[in-house]
Amino acid sequence: MARTKQMKSDQWTETRHQVLSNLDIIAVYKELGVEGIGQNNGEWVPCCAFGKEDRTPSAGINVSRTIQRGQYKDFTSDDHAMSLFDFSIKVGRFGSYFESLSYYAALAGVPIPKAKHPSDFVEPVKYNSALAATWFHVKPPITERAFLAAGGCLAKSGKEREVRIALPVYGSLVDKETEIPIGWIIWHRLGVNLKVKNGDEYSDVKMKTVAGSESGMIGLHGLKNIRQSKHWGIWSRIGMFPTFIFPMHGRKAMPVMPNIFPLPATTSRW
Numbered sequence: 001m002a003r004t005k006q007m008k009s010d011q012w013t014e015t016r017h018q019v020l021s022n023l024d025i026i027a028v029y030k031e032l033g034v035e036g037i038g039q040n041n042g043e044w045v046p047c048c049a050f051g052k053e054d055r056t057p058s059a060g061i062n063v064s065r066t067i068q069r070g071q072y073k074d075f076t077s078d079d080h081a082m083s084l085f086d087f088s089i090k091v092g093r094f095g096s097y098f099e100s101l102s103y104y105a106a107l108a109g110v111p112i113p114k115a116k117h118p119s120d121f122v123e124p125v126k127y128n129s130a131l132a133a134t135w136f137h138v139k140p141p142i143t144e145r146a147f148l149a150a151g152g153c154l155a156k157s158g159k160e161r162e163v164r165i166a167l168p169v170y171g172s173l174v175d176k177e178t179e180i181p182i183g184w185i186i187w188h189r190l191g192v193n194l195k196v197k198n199g200d201e202y203s204d205v206k207m208k209t210v211a212g213s214e215s216g217m218i219g220l221h222g223l224k225n226i227r228q229s230k231h232w233g234i235w236s237r238i239g240m241f242p243t244f245i246f247p248m249h250g251r252k253a254m255p256v257m258p259n260i261f262p263l264p265a266t267t268s269r270w
Helices: 002-022 025-031 084-090 097-108 129-138 144-149 220-228
Strands: 044-047 059-062 072-074 123-125 153-157 162-169 183-187 194-198 201-205 231-235 244-249
Touching: 002 097, 025 059, 025 084, 084 097, 129 144, 129 162, 153 183
Parallel strands: none
Antiparallel strands: 044 059, 059 072, 123 153, 153 162, 162 183, 194 201, 231 244
């Protein structure tokens, strides 16, 4: 089993290397909105820090043929350099690492290894209110009722197979007979950060999108009832998530949202 996992890991490492080697890294970052890109005089090409007022380029893009190729680094911050795939997620181009890698692999003409379905990494377990209680306590005004209506559950995930809070992601309107998620998002059930490994380092994240997940919507109850709704609530968020709508039956909101949990104005009515 360990040998099989190592082989799969090596396959993905080689795939990422081939993708980055084949891509015109500078052209890709320009398409992602990075400005002020300077001349290629070394491993790091200077550019303006993304999302900042930056008259003098204070960031850089790595164009070397080393393991750092494709990384973006803001040299005025304490943040670590991030890969092209992570950067594309940060700026809102893609919803998951797998989605980003798949897109750039196709652009680079590199086949990717057959991926597991995201549900293969999540093992739902019998729901226990006591195990989830702390998460609801630290995540007000999310309620247990809204969470369960959205398709939420407790599930084992990760190498340690710890029980975590999990929400399914759907790609379109949901019929009762075809409730097949295209992704999952997980949280620590105590509301603390999760440890996620990036290369040889670990970082803390508030929530994690399960490998293989695609961009979609969260809110099973709202998705099932969307066709019957006569009234709609609209909410817009500045950042990496787009505007979305949720149907309303009278004064009751049916949450439908892209890769994030119901907003407070919605869940507070449950």
